[in-house]
Amino acid sequence: LQTCTSEPNRRAIxxxxxxxxxxxxNTVNQKAVSxxxxxxxxxxxxxxxxxSIAQQSRRELERVKRAHTIPDNEIFAQFQLQNIRHDLGHMDTACIHCGAxxxxxxxxxxxxxxxxKFGSxxxxxxxxxxxxxxxxxxxxxxxxxxxKQCKEFRANICQYNAAHAFTSLGVNIDQTILNGRSPYSFRIHSELRHHSGSLLPESSLNANYAQLYIYDPDIAHQIRMGRNKNLHTQTMWELQEILREHHAFYPIYQQAHEILSQVCEEGVSETDLAVHLHFNAATDRRRYNLPTSNEIAVILPGDGSEPKAMHDIVIRLRGGPLEHIHKAHPAYLPLHYVLFFSHRELGWHAELHHTLIDEYGQYIED
Structure with missing residues (x-):
């Protein structure tokens, strides 16, 4: 009986x-399935x-393409590099030939x-x-x-130079970063430009740059000091006299003014008068060559509407737009950086000859 009873129990267990x-x-399977x-x-x-992100990027890319006519490779560069800092390091590697x-x-x-080695x-x-x-x-x-006077001059040399420059500086300043509380930053769009205006201002109170070289020296000095009260009066006067005596373009602007004034006396309107400063030593010597600067400029009278060479400077007697001076013009640097070009030197220009070396190691011109 005991054996019969235990058998059902084992089966039940x-x-x-x-x-x-x-x-x-089943529980394990359910967990795995879950x-x-x-x-x-x-x-x-x-x-x-x-x-979704890819679609948003494509839509944004298409929006930028529609808003800006720039090549696709530049668009992709904007997306890929917009948060990456590009550091060229220090500008301190000198050319072995010229030291630039x-x-x-x-x-x-x-x-x-x-x-x-550098080629530029x-x-x-x-x-x-x-x-x-x-x-x-x-x-x-x-x-x-x-x-003391010389140290003060060197400390403010940029301001002294700007006060005596023939041309103004033209830039498109980025104003977006100038409204904060951070240190002052001077950021521009596009390139620096040098501008030349008319020889006579609308009002004597507004005379500046090359116009001041047409004025009486005492009046020109007073105007400059009125705008630069922090500068040394004696230094300003000495610089003015140095440039009037030695700078290559002072007699050029003086004679341009004399020619325009003479034509104006013949009944021509001031706003219709202009001259071209044509910088070419081979130009016909019979046309108003400056007796002391005929290697630098030939002055060609007109009204400013005549065809001009690409690098000619148009100077008007009064009014008219600002004249943009090409950076390859030989007067580009001397007209603005007057303290470094105080003699009859010209700046870089496209007509400079190559200098070659002959079989004896001597320099020859190309």
Missing amino acids: AQQERRERKRVG QQERRRRERIENTIDRR LHWLDERIVNSSKTNP CCRHGKVILPLLHDPPLLLRQLFESQD
Whole structure:
């Protein structure tokens, strides 16, 4: 009887164990299925998010394309580099031929970092610029002496130069960063430009730049000091006299004014008068050549509407738009940086000859 009773018990226990194992297996399977389902849903959501982001990027790209007529490669560069800082390092690598300073990455392709070569300054030594003449003695003292007046001049040399420049500086200033509380930043769009205006202002109170060289020296000095009260009066007067005596373009502007005034006396309206300063030593010598500057400029009278050479400077007697001076013009630097070009020197221009080396190691002109 005991044997018969224990047999059903064992069967019941075995069935119970099978049901328990089955229940545990079902639970494990359900968890695995749930994990797989979650992973599948996450993949679907990530795919949807990536597609949505890609669609938004494409729409933004199309919007930029419609708003700006710039090449596709520049558009992609804007998206890829908009938050990346591009640092060229210091501009302290000198050309072995002329000493001009460059960024190292400006070197030509086939030169190394240890022996960099540059082609944008002197064409590998093919162009040799003559050194500037020593400045007049009084100006040289201002550059070199250690007394109080000379130190003050060097500390404010940019302001002194601007006060005596023939041309103004034209820039498109970016005003977006000037309204904050951060340190002052001077940021511009596009390039720096040098402008030349008419010889006579609308009012004597508004005379500036080249116009002041037409005025009586005492009046011109008073106007300059009125706008630069922090500068030394004696230094301002000395610089004015140095430039009137030595600068190449003072007699040119003086004679341009005399020619225009003479034509104006013949009944021509002031606003219809202009001259072209044509810088070419081979130009016909019979046309108002300056007796002391005929290697620099030929003055051609007119009304400003005549065809002009690409680099001619048009000077009007009164009124008219500002004249943009091309950066390749030989007067581009001397008219603005007057303290460095105090003698009859010209700046860089496209007619400079290459300098070649012959078989004996001597320089010859191309």
